[in-house]
Amino acid sequence: MGMTITEKIMAKQSGRDKVVPGELVWVDVESVMTMDYLGKTCFDKFRSLGKTEVFDKSKVICVSDHLVPPPNQKFATMLNEWREVVKKHDIEYFYDLGRQGIAHQIMVEQGHVLPGTISIGTDSHANTYGAAGAVGNAVGVTDAAVAMATGKAWFRIPEAVKFHITGEWQPWVMAKDLSLHIMGMMHWNGHLIYKTLEFTGPAIESLDMAGRMTLCNMTVDLGAKNGIIAPDQITADYLKDVAKGDWEMINSDEDARYEAVYEIDVTDLVPTVALPDKLDDTVTVDQLKGTKFNKAFVGTCTNGRLEDLAMLAKILKDKQIHRDVNMIVVPASQTVYLDALRAGHIETLIMAGAAVDTPSCAACAGIHTGVAGDGDIVLSAGNRNMKGRMGSKNAQIYLTSPAVVAASAITGEITDPRTISI
Amino acid sequence: MVYVYGDNIDTDRIIPGKYTKTLDLSTLADHVLEDLDPGFSKSVQPGDIIVAGKNFGCGSSREQAPLALKQSGVSVIIAEDFARIFFRNAINIGLAVLEIGKHDIQLGSQVEYDLSTGIVKDLTQDREYPATKLPQIMIDILEEGGLVPYLNKHKQYKLA
Numbered sequence: 001m002g003m004t005i006t007e008k009i010m011a012k013q014s015g016r017d018k019v020v021p022g023e024l025v026w027v028d029v030e031s032v033m034t035m036d037y038l039g040k041t042c043f044d045k046f047r048s049l050g051k052t053e054v055f056d057k058s059k060v061i062c063v064s065d066h067l068v069p070p071p072n073q074k075f076a077t078m079l080n081e082w083r084e085v086v087k088k089h090d091i092e093y094f095y096d097l098g099r100q101g102i103a104h105q106i107m108v109e110q111g112h113v114l115p116g117t118i119s120i121g122t123d124s125h126a127n128t129y130g131a132a133g134a135v136g137n138a139v140g141v142t143d144a145a146v147a148m149a150t151g152k153a154w155f156r157i158p159e160a161v162k163f164h165i166t167g168e169w170q171p172w173v174m175a176k177d178l179s180l181h182i183m184g185m186m187h188w189n190g191h192l193i194y195k196t197l198e199f200t201g202p203a204i205e206s207l208d209m210a211g212r213m214t215l216c217n218m219t220v221d222l223g224a225k226n227g228i229i230a231p232d233q234i235t236a237d238y239l240k241d242v243a244k245g246d247w248e249m250i251n252s253d254e255d256a257r258y259e260a261v262y263e264i265d266v267t268d269l270v271p272t273v274a275l276p277d278k279l280d281d282t283v284t285v286d287q288l289k290g291t292k293f294n295k296a297f298v299g300t301c302t303n304g305r306l307e308d309l310a311m312l313a314k315i316l317k318d319k320q321i322h323r324d325v326n327m328i329v330v331p332a333s334q335t336v337y338l339d340a341l342r343a344g345h346i347e348t349l350i351m352a353g354a355a356v357d358t359p360s361c362a363a364c365a366g367i368h369t370g371v372a373g374d375g376d377i378v379l380s381a382g383n384r385n386m387k388g389r390m391g392s393k394n395a396q397i398y399l400t401s402p403a404v405v406a407a408s409a410i411t412g413e414i415t416d417p418r419t420i421s422i
Numbered sequence: 423m424v425y426v427y428g429d430n431i432d433t434d435r436i437i438p439g440k441y442t443k444t445l446d447l448s449t450l451a452d453h454v455l456e457d458l459d460p461g462f463s464k465s466v467q468p469g470d471i472i473v474a475g476k477n478f479g480c481g482s483s484r485e486q487a488p489l490a491l492k493q494s495g496v497s498v499i500i501a502e503d504f505a506r507i508f509f510r511n512a513i514n515i516g517l518a519v520l521e522i523g524k525h526d527i528q529l530g531s532q533v534e535y536d537l538s539t540g541i542v543k544d545l546t547q548d549r550e551y552p553a554t555k556l557p558q559i560m561i562d563i564l565e566e567g568g569l570v571p572y573l574n575k576h577k578q579y580k581l582a
Contacts, residue, residue: 024557037443038484048570067443075443124483124507140485140511142569188430188477194506223477225506366439386434386481393457 002253004160005228006196009135009250013118021159029059030134030245031112032147033121035103036064036082042122043085045145055151058092058244061112063103066361068096071368093244101333101359104128104301107136108213109335111242115231116250120144120153125301125383127224130216131209132239133231133249135196138220158196158225162258165203167267172417174311175211176303176381176401178264179218180272184282185262186222193223195259198252203266204229209238210307217302218383221279271404271416276396277387285404288414293377296321296354296409297390298402299330300364303381306331306339308402312354313345315406315422321353322412327405328355328370330362354409363390372397379414381405423467426529427458427474432481433508437490439482450490468495471535473527475501479508488512498535500527500542500553513560516568520553537561 003011007019014025034042039062046054054060070076079097086094095106104125106112113119115133120126122144129136139153147153163182186192197219204212212229219227229235230251239247271285298304298312309331321327329349331337337359340346346356355370362369364382371391372378378390378397381404385397398414407417435458437450455462472491478501479487488511491499498518502525512519520535522542527533531546538561540553556564566572 024559041447045570049573078443122483124481126483138483138507140483140507140514142485142514143510146569146573188480193477193503220507221480223480223505367443384481386432388434388438388457 001257002255004196004198004256004258005133005230005250005252006135006160006198006226007157007256008252009116009118010155010157012116012250019157021157023157024154025157026152026154027118028151029120029147029153030114030117031059031061031107031119032144033061033063033103033107033112033119033126034144035123036067036079038122038141039082040078040085042141042144042148043089045141046148049145049149051149054089054091054148057090059151060091060148061093061107062086062091063095063106064097064100065102066365066367068100068360069358099334101335102301102304102361104217105304105332105336108132109242109333111239111244114239114243114245114247115235116248120147124220125217127220127227128213128217128301130219130226130228131212133229133235135226135228136216137226156194158194159259160196160198160256161192162198162200162261164261164263165199165201165266166263167203167265169203169206169266170269172403173266173269173271174401174403175207175214177269177272178266179215180274180282180399181264181269183218183222183274183280184272187280188223195224197222197224197227199227199229205232208307209234210305213305214302221383271401271418273404273414274385274399276385276398279385279399285400285414285416289416291414292412293379293398293408293414294324294326295370295372295376295378296325296327296405297363297370297378297380297382298405299332299362300382301332302383303402304330304332304336306336308381309336309340309345310343311402312406313348315403315417315420316352316354316410317348317422319352319410321409324412325409326355327353327409328357328363330357330369331359333359366391379405379408423470424527424529424531424533425459425462425470425472426527427472429475430477430480431458431474433479433484433487434481436479436487437484442484442486447486447489448493450486451493454490454494463494466494466496469497470495471498471500471533472496473500473525473533476503478504480505483507483511485511485515488517489515492517500533500535513563514569516564516566518564522551522553525551537564
């Protein structure tokens with residue numbers, strides 16, 4: 001019997017010919033990522049193992065994303081301690097304020113994640129790396145510290161579930177809608193916990209890297225161990241100028257075993273929204289027609305890429321954001337920001353009345369750049385809507401795609417982007 | 423004392439993100455579960471047990487979530503099942519976790535557990551729940567108080 005892509009990568013990186021679900025393996029990691037607010041703790045833990053040199057200075061990737069630019073003295077001081085510890089360990093790739101981006105965007109965009117390899121990061125959305133045909137996994141600081149010391153991490157080989165996606169993507173329907181649709185379909189009922197989710201089919205093959213990253217990003221919120229898409233020409237074209245090492249295009253065997261296979265036809269998919277507090281409580285956008293909100297947010301490792309900003313600009317071109325809505329847009333990295341600026345999107349957004357801020361996790365981490373206060377109703381293209389996620393626990397967060405946020409920002413009410421004229 | 427909570431207790435409810443942006447981990451236990459159960463951090467005693475439903479610890483990868491619970495004195499989390507990052511973080515920092523599937527354990531019940539056999543006993547209702555057995559290496563890591571103390575003592579580990 002054959003193996004899935006995740007099993008093949010785990011076998012290769014653990015030096016075995018074959019692995020089966022349930023087995024524990026000790027794998028080589030390609031990159032280990034840590035960020036500003038946890039990084040100091042991570043390096044301290046690394047040193048408590050009696051180590052002073054990381055396993056490879058070009059494979060421990062350090063990113064400032066949660067705390068930058070520091071909104072207060074406490075964070076400024078934490079960032080100084082972080083910079084000191086990164087410098088002390090002579091880390092080659094340090095994406096600090098000025099060259100920053102959200103860690104997961106940086107990891108893929110800068111080629112630290114490569115097809116056929118395994119990378120880990122100390123933030124839950126490290127699942128994003130699956131978009132590059134890699135195993136991406138979120139870990140805590142202890143796992144990261146051990147990997148920084150040894151270049152290795154332990155994993156249990158996960159059972160696999162396949163989502164076979166067919167049909168034609170419809171105008172104004174985005175990968176985010178598919179993520180939210182799957183969230184509503186599968187729920188948090190435990191049967192995707194620890195699983196590897198594999199996305200296949202013609203509607204995945206036609207999806208750009210931005211969409212693939214959105215889809216893999218949110219697999220962590222389904223409870224999955226990782227989400228992965230087989231690498232193809234789109235992956236290779238994206239990586240060819242940025243890859244920091246060699247890679248191997250690994251794909252699932254035809255006779256690989258899946259615990260379940262779900263078929264979804266995107267031709268029927270419509271813009272989707274998750275209701276406040278629960279990610280798996282999703283509805284189609286038409287069911288919320290007329291729902292008022294006062295804050296709009298687009299950014300994050302889920303939807304802060306160039307293609308997302310292009311979608312906003314397409315809808316908001318020569319339009320005005322409703323006077324009762326404050327809209328904040330935060331590109332996912334400096335590269336995205338510059339590309340969006342050159343493409344004219346930033347100008348379009350500012351002309352429409354949106355505030356654009358420097359790349360960071362922003363309000364999605366609930367600590368700065370547009371946090372929610374009591375009574376706020378936020379329409380967000382981020383990834384989580386639990387109580388208190390963006391600040392006040394007395395705020396409500398609706399999650400949706402950039403297209404729905406843009407269309408709704410014009411009217412001040414949740415609006416189906418398919419009904420607006422551009 | 424046994425505290426019982428429901429499904430999908432996320433890491434923001436275990437320890438809100440705003441308290442995790444600090445390097446002083448000793449303050450975590452003061453805020454543990456504060457939105458879900460405001461009295462918890464005052465009443466919890468060393469050795470107390472948390473029993474929960476499905477997907478305990480979903481959300482962020484913050485290791486401070488199991489750490490805050492461990493620092494508060496909780497000895498074990500028994501749940502129907504766990505979010506995977508929480509599960510591995512808990513073992514890595516030395517907080518015992520047991521998955522027992524569907525159960526009917528009530529607040530304040532008398533509960534005993536044995537990591538080596540994986541048996542959870544509800545003495546109040548006289549029922550036994552066999553937990554998914556942890557691999558021996560994970561029991562060994564838990565007994566040493568976490569992965570870092572384990573590695574410092576044994577220098578390496580074998581997985582199976």
